[in-house]
Amino acid sequence: MYYGTYLGLDKVLNSQHPVSFEKGNEPAHDEMLFIIIHQAYELWFKQILFELDYAVKIFQQELINDNSEDLNLVRHRLRRVIKIWELLNQQVNILDTMTPMDFLAFRNLLTPSSGFQSKQFRLIEALLGLPLEQRHQKDYYKRTNEGGFTQQDFQTISSAESQTNLLVLINNWLERMPFFESRYWDIQNNEAINHPFWVRYRHIYSGGLTEREQAKIIDFDYVFFEQQDESLSEADQFILRSSFSPAALRAALFIMLYRDFPVFQSSYQILDSLIEIDHLLSSWRHKHLVMVRRMIGMRVGTGNTSGSGYLEGALNKHYIYRELSALSTYLIERNKLPHLPESLTRDLGYRL
Numbered sequence: 001m002y003y004g005t006y007l008g009l010d011k012v013l014n015s016q017h018p019v020s021f022e023k024g025n026e027p028a029h030d031e032m033l034f035i036i037i038h039q040a041y042e043l044w045f046k047q048i049l050f051e052l053d054y055a056v057k058i059f060q061q062e063l064i065n066d067n068s069e070d071l072n073l074v075r076h077r078l079r080r081v082i083k084i085w086e087l088l089n090q091q092v093n094i095l096d097t098m099t100p101m102d103f104l105a106f107r108n109l110l111t112p113s114s115g116f117q118s119k120q121f122r123l124i125e126a127l128l129g130l131p132l133e134q135r136h137q138k139d140y141y142k143r144t145n146e147g148g149f150t151q152q153d154f155q156t157i158s159s160a161e162s163q164t165n166l167l168v169l170i171n172n173w174l175e176r177m178p179f180f181e182s183r184y185w186d187i188q189n190n191e192a193i194n195h196p197f198w199v200r201y202r203h204i205y206s207g208g209l210t211e212r213e214q215a216k217i218i219d220f221d222y223v224f225f226e227q228q229d230e231s232l233s234e235a236d237q238f239i240l241r242s243s244f245s246p247a248a249l250r251a252a253l254f255i256m257l258y259r260d261f262p263v264f265q266s267s268y269q270i271l272d273s274l275i276e277i278d279h280l281l282s283s284w285r286h287k288h289l290v291m292v293r294r295m296i297g298m299r300v301g302t303g304n305t306s307g308s309g310y311l312e313g314a315l316n317k318h319y320i321y322r323e324l325s326a327l328s329t330y331l332i333e334r335n336k337l338p339h340l341p342e343s344l345t346r347d348l349g350y351r352l
């Protein structure tokens with residue numbers, strides 16, 4: 001093996017072709033940076049997709065042993081995705097060394113290509129669980145003319161969107177958690193709203209709400225038990241719970257509450273990683289938006305969207321694991337946590 005051959009450097013290092021350097025154009029020094037930074041992003045996107053594919057493969061299994069090596073590896077690899085996103089967020093600062101006028105020197109030569117067309121970015125979003133229907137200005141994504149995708153990329157993205165994504169798989173995995181089964185709680189029927197754990201928990205939670213927070217119990221009942229109070233509009237309901245089922249959110253809250261039990265650690269860290277990835281993506285969107293505003297002001301994007309207006313909409317709308325992060329709303333103090341039945345903690349591999 002030879003270093004350059006193994007890494008394919010011949011191809012990688014010969015793939016920077018600034019258009020402004022072509023005959024007849026005025027060479028723009030910063031176009032090289034512009035190309036390399038995009039390529040660096042795309043390489044990291046490739047690695048992120050590789051890690052997410054692994055997570056999807058594991059969660060697609062019929063049975064997932066929560067104490068298995070598989071789950072630990074998913075946890076570990078999602079942490080890696082987090083580290084990569086942290087780096088990607090830093091990279092915006094390098095691009096910021098290009099001034100708006102440096103960019104203007106070659107900007108028009110790029111039209112109508114744009115980061116909007118990054119197939120890998122769209123695949124990451126799709127794999128994490130952002131469906132086309134929930135995208136800001138979704139008609140932009142259906143465009144296969146100027147500024148949109150090629151037919152082939154469009155097909156690849158649509159097909160990724162129609163496959164099971166990580167959000168759906170995590171939802172199913174959470175729904176299968178056995179915490180509330182009647183065998184642990186000495187009950188005949190384990191209807192969630194009358195389940196002894198939830199009756200007690202609801203009481204403690206409600207007792208801890210301040211005067212201004214009293215209405216949170218209505219949200220609580222909707223999120224975990226589908227109780228629809230008339231004060232909740234359709235939009236409220238959508239924000240409170242639209243991607244995860246009540247059963248999945250009950251299990252997720254339970255894991256967050258009892259996260260200190262060693263047996264919940266991997267599950268907790270997986271949920272926490274997904275929340276963090278979502279935050280990092282959103283933080284990238286924000287940094288990119290601020291950079292775009294500085295670079296092109298209120299001009300339209302090379303990809304033919306309204307530019308920063310579009311990016312702002314996407315930033316506000318494209319949270320994927322919003323409902324998981326919102327679970328903090330429903331936590332209670334650690335010292336008020338209900339004790340768990342011994343049979344449950346024993347089965348979970350933990351002794352009181």
Ligand code: HEM
Nearest residue numbers: 038041114115116118121292295301302303304305307314
């Ligand atoms: C001078 C630097 C940049 C400018 C002025 C810029 C501008 C824009 C604009 C205006 C859009 C909206 C679509 C459009 O109409 O074109 C966009 C989207 C996008 N850009 Fe950039 N961009 C820059 C650098 C980058 C870099 C380095 C990346 C890294 C991959 C990137 C990735 C993206 C992505 C993924 C989108 C789609 C975002 C979404 O739909 O949420 N951009 N960009």
